Amino acid sequence: MKQIRDAGAMRDFHLERARTKLSSRFSVGSIAVDRGVRIKGRWVNQRIDSLTVERISGHSIGVHGEGGLIHASSTDPTDDLVGRISDSENTDFSEVAVIEQAFSAPQLVPLSNWLRVADAAARSASPSVVQVVIDFEVTDRHLWFGQLTGTVGDDSRSLTYMILRVIASDGSSLSTGFFTPATRGGIDLLDAETCGTEAARRSLGGLGARSAPIGELPVVVSGGRGIVMLHEACCHPLEGDEVLRGSTYADQIGKPVAASGVTIVDDPLLENAVGSYSFDDEGTPARSTVVIRDGQLTGFLTDLDTAARMGCVSSGNGRSPSALHAPLPRMTNTCLLPGPHTPEELLSATPLGLYAEHVGGGEVVEATGRFTFRVTNAFMIRDGQLAEPVLETTVSGHGGQVLRDIDMIAGDVAVSAARCGKFGQKVPVGVVGPSFRVAKLLVGGYSE
């Protein structure tokens, strides 16, 4: 009896079967084996309120042919996925024994200590801090890949992702400070005290906030997390499936789509950014893609399926939350390259505007380019200086116009993180770049 002792051997076993049984019908395809441990939960009322320890186990195969993509996946290592696709299921598994070792056990003590320290740091910032809520995820995964073309590889995917919400009250108003530190690595890479203090600072700064003004205003977007706006507004329509559906950029390669000086790179090779990897989820080696160079559209983001349909080579952007989901073309780390200004110059050049310190979730209609996103921590800019805080508000616009309206870019590059949802699949994405100014965006509840 054949014995499979580890995930790499399992990858090889399935890949060999796929080559034997499927290569005559499909020239493009990949195998993935996914193993790991994920700890996630919520800290509230100064203790862990809920906790899930999840042992990740899955494997999948995806092939592309005339009928489009066919993807099959299972948590059961003995599930015959190749057979499922070739309509000859469970033909020769009786002679296989899987005796794989379990992934390493989760470590909870460092996590608990981190949460306690962050909570204490936030509370020590001011007696006005009344609650600290931290949603946490610490994941340690390893994936093994193989493609029908012969490429094999494996990749570690550690992720620590924290969402801190510090709530402050001055008796008459409530304010929530958001901070989302994350890293492609262990929790030791994030300083708990700094994170707790920063979330508290944002919360306390929002006390006494007033409603956002109404209408079109210049908006200065802070570096790092603020790049979520470019991710939402400008880059989703660059994903291969949306391009194939006729997105606003579908026929714009080589044409100017942004202000000069704007260069945006999708880069999965950045150290410690949460969207980084060595291979995408289809086993294509990672590489950076310049999607906009000095205002000119230069590239799209593709997976094996959309690349085959577009007649090009995959850019290595096939991503999925786990091997159980079929990969889609997705962004990795969206990077705006730095410009010549300082953050102070962006403010001083703005007589009246909005400073978006923390940007929440957003949404874009890919076919039209219209987008909306939340600004969860913001201040007015008056006479070139930061002024009073404003309540959470909505900013909306047209992605193509925003790119043309970026008129100042600073050099204060920061690395931050977000979660991106697409057709129900959420993956971590890096948002990397400096502060920048958009000449006008629609801010607030309504416009005159």
Next chain:
Amino acid sequence: VSTAEVVQGIQAAATEDVEIWTVETTARDVVVRDGVVERHGSSTHDTVTTELLTPQGTGFVTTHGPADGTAVVETARDVARLVGSRAQPTPVSTGTNSLTSGSAPHEHFNDDDLVRLSSQYSPQGSDVHVEIRAHEEYWKVGTALSADATRMYETSLAEAICRVTVEKRYRVQLTQYYFGRNQSEITGLLQGNGLSRQVEQAYMMATLLGSPGHSADRVLLHSRISTRLLMMAMPSLAADAVEQQRSRLANLIGASVASPKVTVVENAAAEVAPLPRPWDDTGRPVRDVTLINHGTLENYLSSPRTAHISPVTSTSWRGVDGESSAIGVGHVTCSVDDEPERFEDLQSPEHLHILQANGLHMSNDVTGNFSFVGSGISVKKDGQLTSVHDAPISGNIFDLLKGIDGHDGIRATWRSGNSFLTAPGLWVRGLTVGAS
């Protein structure tokens, strides 16, 4: 810091309930656009969860696949190791107390049906494009509380995400989710007038001249939007949110919290519930729980931990990956008294039908303030129809509950995780509608 300290409150759980929860899921996906099949997916996903249900609210869960006896034992060992030697949960006895929720047998979407549906509105060269992303799930669930028998049931869910794009005077994309228990229900919804109505709405938005301003006092929120808004109010109905003073609806049992026309009922096994479930995910049998009865708050969603807040304890659910159970919605139905008022049948001037919401969000559960960018169709005083594009719209979810004064009788369902909410399109007052 010891492991025991890390899991403070857990040690006491050695004498509390231990639950073993298993689910075997099979799922299939088909994506069709303009009559062409673009992708097929199939997945089998087994999960075993072992959880300590503690009065402090702290639980430990581990998940595995496949859901066989070995995994059950290993998860139990994991939990025991995590909580220290005082807690040694053992797999509970299995029993024969089985039940099937009444779902139709497992059946698959038919590619030919989807191809025909997606192509009938988008012949080659057309300015109408229809994409259907069909998904079906089939679950076998076992839930076992210690010193109790294993309860088994089978259930199913089918959904279709339909994205209609029309290129006329304006380019419009209108997306709707359709939910049912099986593919027959979804195909029926689409073949009925679901998809044709969606295409018609998108076509009108794309062809009618756009209006720069809107002053409608009375607004009809399409059910694809009303369901999302109402779902955002549900956390405030959770007893743990009440206990932790995170709910604007705390201490309001018996008080008026909504329009007297509005009734809200939780029942995960309701007739119209997709993914019907006869037991909640902590093994308690579900039943009708009237949360709001003609505007009056009657109950909160609750669990055994919060029985002192609200006695109904069968509304705890796990996340999509079997995560630790939490109080929440299984399936909620919102109904509104009175005969339906269809947008197209009304004679009253100046009303607005919001058909699409982009970026819908609520700042936090306590304030209930929400905003989104809406698009739809407006009727002016002179009866002229115009399209509305990207109008900023804001309001407050608790004010909206009180401002509901009618419905259009066209129901939709919204899904958030494994929670579902069904409601009709709602006529509401009190929204701030800006110009586009």
